[in-house]
Amino acid sequence: MGWRSRDVVRTTSLVVAVLLVVKLFWVAHVLFFAVFLGMLFAIAVSSGASHLQRFRIPRAVAAALIVFSFIGLLVGVGAWVAPTLRAQGAELRQKLPEAVDRVQEFVKQRQSGLLGLLITAADSTAGPVQPKGAVQPRSPGRAAGAGDTATGPTRSPALHEQLRDRVSGMSRYLFPFITSTVEIVGGILFIVFLSIYFAAEPDLYRRGLLSLLPARKRARGVIMMDRIAVVLRKWLLTQLVAMVVMCVVSTVVLLLLHVKAAFALGVLVGLFEFIPTIGPILSAMPAIAMGFLDSPEKAGYVAIAYWGLQFIENHLLVPLLMKNGLRLPPALTVITQAMFAIV
Numbered sequence: 001m002g003w004r005s006r007d008v009v010r011t012t013s014l015v016v017a018v019l020l021v022v023k024l025f026w027v028a029h030v031l032f033f034a035v036f037l038g039m040l041f042a043i044a045v046s047s048g049a050s051h052l053q054r055f056r057i058p059r060a061v062a063a064a065l066i067v068f069s070f071i072g073l074l075v076g077v078g079a080w081v082a083p084t085l086r087a088q089g090a091e092l093r094q095k096l097p098e099a100v101d102r103v104q105e106f107v108k109q110r111q112s113g114l115l116g117l118l119i120t121a122a123d124s125t126a127g128p129v130q131p132k133g134a135v136q137p138r139s140p141g142r143a144a145g146a147g148d149t150a151t152g153p154t155r156s157p158a159l160h161e162q163l164r165d166r167v168s169g170m171s172r173y174l175f176p177f178i179t180s181t182v183e184i185v186g187g188i189l190f191i192v193f194l195s196i197y198f199a200a201e202p203d204l205y206r207r208g209l210l211s212l213l214p215a216r217k218r219a220r221g222v223i224m225m226d227r228i229a230v231v232l233r234k235w236l237l238t239q240l241v242a243m244v245v246m247c248v249v250s251t252v253v254l255l256l257l258h259v260k261a262a263f264a265l266g267v268l269v270g271l272f273e274f275i276p277t278i279g280p281i282l283s284a285m286p287a288i289a290m291g292f293l294d295s296p297e298k299a300g301y302v303a304i305a306y307w308g309l310q311f312i313e314n315h316l317l318v319p320l321l322m323k324n325g326l327r328l329p330p331a332l333t334v335i336t337q338a339m340f341a342i343v
Contacts, residue, residue, distance in 0.1 A: 034187060034190055034191055034194075035194065037191050038190070038191045038194030038195045038198060039194075039195075039198055040232060040236055041067075041191060041192075041195040042063075042194070042195040042196075042197075042198030042199040042202075043199075043229050043232050043233050043236070044233055044236055044237075045063050045066050045067055045195055045196070045198075045199040046063070046198070046199040046202055046229075047233060048062070048066045049062040049063045049066060049199050049200070052065070052066070059199075059200055059201070060196075060200035060201070063195075063196050063199035063200045064196050064200075066199075067192055067195060067196050067199075071192070081263075084263055088260075088261040088262070088263050088264035088265075089261070089264045091260060091261045091264075092260075092261040092264050092265070092286065092290070095260060095261075095290065095293060096286055096289055096290065098293065099289040099290050099291075099292045099293045100289050100292075102292040102293065103288075103289055103292050103299075106292065106296050206222075206225060209221070209225070210222065210225075231326060234325040234326050235325070235326060237325060238318075238321040238322060238325040238326070239273075239274065241321060242273060242313065242317060242318060242321060243270045243271070243273040243274060244270065245313075245317060246269050246270055246273050246309065246313060247266050247267060247269055247270025247273075248266070249309060250265070250266045250269040250270075250287075250306075250309060251263055251265070251266025251267075251269075252266075253305050253309065254266060254287065254302070254305075257291070257298065257301055257302060257305065258294075258298075259287060259290055259291055259298070259302060260290050260293060261290060265283075265286060265287045265290065268283050268286065269283040269287075271283075276340060277337075277340050280306070280310050280313075284302075284303070284306040287302050287306065288302050288303050288306070290302075291303075314334065314337050315334060318333060318337070319331075319333040319334055
């Protein structure tokens, strides 16, 4: 039985609709990410607003009160730690390029060992190796003697410049809406007011979502939405606990190792903890580089300390938090983290 014209039109329309939705998500992925953060924050605010309603406080006022109280708490803590954080942040920006240069010198000095073999093997895969004593041909447009004074290979860009470019590019990919002060303020205000609106009238948005379901499925949809809200609320709480614990513990470890700008590096660990898998790697790179300011041995100690902290977090802290908060088996948490690390 062949396809009728109606079937062809319906299938074509469905394919076009799917492609348009995928294109919309690709173009506006920043907006969807901000909306997700607003919904996640609103779920936590909604729970507190429900408790304040018992004291006959309007829900909208309660939601706004919780949000702005939280912002005030952050501002107060920021004002308290701002002098130390500002001083160590300036020290980190000043000394990090020097630390990365020392890493580069350390690598150059040991290119004759195993690391040199690895680097040579990596270079050999990029292009053919010239025989010893062979003269490289000049390009046609190159004047004779233009580069005859150079006795070594062309110098590659500094290591800290490469790292800076890659980290900045990665940060733009992860958080593309945070590229300037105006966009930071605009993004924060968008998330704040979105969370207030969601938490003030959750039933309004719930009814809107339920209207997309068939009538016979709406009762099941209410149950699923309630369960999703509870799970996300508990996940957010466990994530915040993990961020605070890693921030405090890493700061203490860096202070014991006498690493410069330990407080700023510890705060960086706590913030990057929200980014799964790649966040701990990004937060460890500046700390290891700062360790090179004193000696390569201290940098090795810092790397070992960070590895130990991540091992304890991934195999003890997070599985136990997920078990107590989300009733997720610890072994399943470890397996899931390993799968994300491989992917």
